[in-house]
Amino acid sequence: MSNLIKASFWLSLSELAFNISGYIIHALMGRILDPAGYGRFSIIITFTTMIIILIGRGIPISTSKYLGEITTDKINGYYDIKKSALFLQIILIIIVTLIYFLLAPFFARILNDSTLTSLFQLSSLIIPSFALASFYAYYFTGIQDFKKKSFLKFLRSIFKIVFIVGLGYLFKVTGAIIGQALAPLFVFLAGYLIDPFTKFKLKKKKTFKNNPLDYDLMKKLANFAGPIVIFMLFYELMLSMNLYFIKAMLGSDELTGIYSAASTVSRIPYYIFFFMTIILLPKISELIAKNKQSKTQKLLKNAFKYLFIALIPITALLSLFSKSAIYFFYGNRYTSAGSIMSILIFGFAFLTVFYIITFVLNGAGKNKFPVIASIIGTLLNGILNWILIKKMGLIGSAIATTITAFIIMVWALFHSNKNIVRYINLWSISKYILVSLLIYILGAMFFEQGRLIFILWSSILLTIYLFIMIILKEITPKDWKYLMESLKK
Numbered sequence: 001m002s003n004l005i006k007a008s009f010w011l012s013l014s015e016l017a018f019n020i021s022g023y024i025i026h027a028l029m030g031r032i033l034d035p036a037g038y039g040r041f042s043i044i045i046t047f048t049t050m051i052i053i054l055i056g057r058g059i060p061i062s063t064s065k066y067l068g069e070i071t072t073d074k075i076n077g078y079y080d081i082k083k084s085a086l087f088l089q090i091i092l093i094i095i096v097t098l099i100y101f102l103l104a105p106f107f108a109r110i111l112n113d114s115t116l117t118s119l120f121q122l123s124s125l126i127i128p129s130f131a132l133a134s135f136y137a138y139y140f141t142g143i144q145d146f147k148k149k150s151f152l153k154f155l156r157s158i159f160k161i162v163f164i165v166g167l168g169y170l171f172k173v174t175g176a177i178i179g180q181a182l183a184p185l186f187v188f189l190a191g192y193l194i195d196p197f198t199k200f201k202l203k204k205k206k207t208f209k210n211n212p213l214d215y216d217l218m219k220k221l222a223n224f225a226g227p228i229v230i231f232m233l234f235y236e237l238m239l240s241m242n243l244y245f246i247k248a249m250l251g252s253d254e255l256t257g258i259y260s261a262a263s264t265v266s267r268i269p270y271y272i273f274f275f276m277t278i279i280l281l282p283k284i285s286e287l288i289a290k291n292k293q294s295k296t297q298k299l300l301k302n303a304f305k306y307l308f309i310a311l312i313p314i315t316a317l318l319s320l321f322s323k324s325a326i327y328f329f330y331g332n333r334y335t336s337a338g339s340i341m342s343i344l345i346f347g348f349a350f351l352t353v354f355y356i357i358t359f360v361l362n363g364a365g366k367n368k369f370p371v372i373a374s375i376i377g378t379l380l381n382g383i384l385n386w387i388l389i390k391k392m393g394l395i396g397s398a399i400a401t402t403i404t405a406f407i408i409m410v411w412a413l414f415h416s417n418k419n420i421v422r423y424i425n426l427w428s429i430s431k432y433i434l435v436s437l438l439i440y441i442l443g444a445m446f447f448e449q450g451r452l453i454f455i456l457w458s459s460i461l462l463t464i465y466l467f468i469m470i471i472l473k474e475i476t477p478k479d480w481k482y483l484m485e486s487l488k489k
Contacts, residue, residue, distance in 0.1 A: 067142025136191030284363030
């Protein structure tokens with residue numbers, strides 16, 4: 001457990017740096033561009049990201065899973081998996097990039113704006129660079145070399161700011177899109193250069209170049225990746241479809257930009273806890289492969305305890321200070337997004353829990369449920385968006401996503417608790433919710449909104465929350481011991 005927390009610590013720092021860089025980029029681009037320009041930028045990037053899922057997640061995540069199952073007596077299997085996976089990845093890159101480029105006019109017509117065609121075509125450059133960078137990121141995850149994984153994440157944070165903001169400042173939306181392609185390209189090159197310095201010493205004289213392609217292994221990787229790709233595609237669509245509905249139904253770049261600002265800040269919980277998916281997939285895969293039921297249960301109990309004990313109050317405070325958070329990131333031109341974010345933040349918190357659970361299920365080899373749940377969630381979200389945007393505008397879209405997210409999160413919690421191990425403590429979760437509600441009420445009664453002061457108010461309220469958790473014995477000396485031992489190392 002100590003090694004797990006240590007790995008989580010470094011991955012958390014790298015994820016923190018990566019996500020801070022993301023918010024720096026969106027905040028600066030929101031100021032460099034007006035809300036309408038930012039809306040166009042958001043449409044292109046979210047749409048491209050959804051397409052990237054086809055190759056940037058499936059094979060890399062499948063690679064991570066099977067690398068995690070290799071034991072020390074089969075260490076040469078790393079070469080077999082790596083070469084087969086890389087071959088599949090390159091084939092997919094070529095096919096998906098070409099199809100995306102050719103369909104750019106069709107995508108623009110769906111959104112009722114033909115002027116987006118050239119931007120969609122330009123964004124096809126993002127697909128190969130992102131997919132190659134993802135390959136190395138998940139490769140290092142699979143061999144549990146989290147230092148290299150963290151290094152690449154830190155590096156990408158720097159490249160994102162330099163390329164996206166720099167080129168965006170010079171060439172507006174077009175420059176920012178080119179920057180989105182260049183940042184992961186340089187990350188891939190860095191991964192390629194540090195790859196030879198792995199921590200593994202092979203027992204046989206077997207190299208990557210002379211290692212033959214294993215077509216049975218490629219089929220195995222593809223079969224596992226298939227459901228993941230479908231899940232990730234529908235999950236990303238569920239996250240981003242609001243923008244497409246708003247753009248197509250309301251026809252306003254400015255309203256799209258306002259909603260995008262609310263959506264971006266609402267993703268803070270998702271980005272904070274994303275590192276858990278990186279840790280849990282290979283670890284769960286390893287424990288399940290070794291049939292270590294009790295250790296699996298202990299791992300999940302601890303992981304989700306820390307998740308809920310932190311996620312619930314953070315979500316409550318972000319909802320409370322939503323207007324301040326929007327003003328902090330985007331300035332006064334976007335303050336109308338605050339009311340949208342106060343609702344949408346709960347939807348993204350629910351989706352964060354759902355997302356982490358799906359990686360637990362994938363690690364356990366139960367990858368059918370995430371696919372079914374994501375498809376149903378996407379359809380439900382689409383129907384609710386269509387109905388509620390007509391009646392309530394942007395607020396209706398936020399409500400639609402929150403309702404959908406809550407339903408599929410509860411479904412996923414009960415499904416995983418039943419089909420893997422029992423790890424959810426409903427009594428503890430109810431305490432987190434009640435105490436979070438208490439600090440929300442205290443904040444609403446005694447603290448005012450403000451561009452910077454809300455950070456101080458949030459810190460005070462979180463301190464009160466943690467103090468109550470200690471009194472209720474939800475945070476114990478044992479929890480602190482795990483944390484302090486990891487920090488010392």
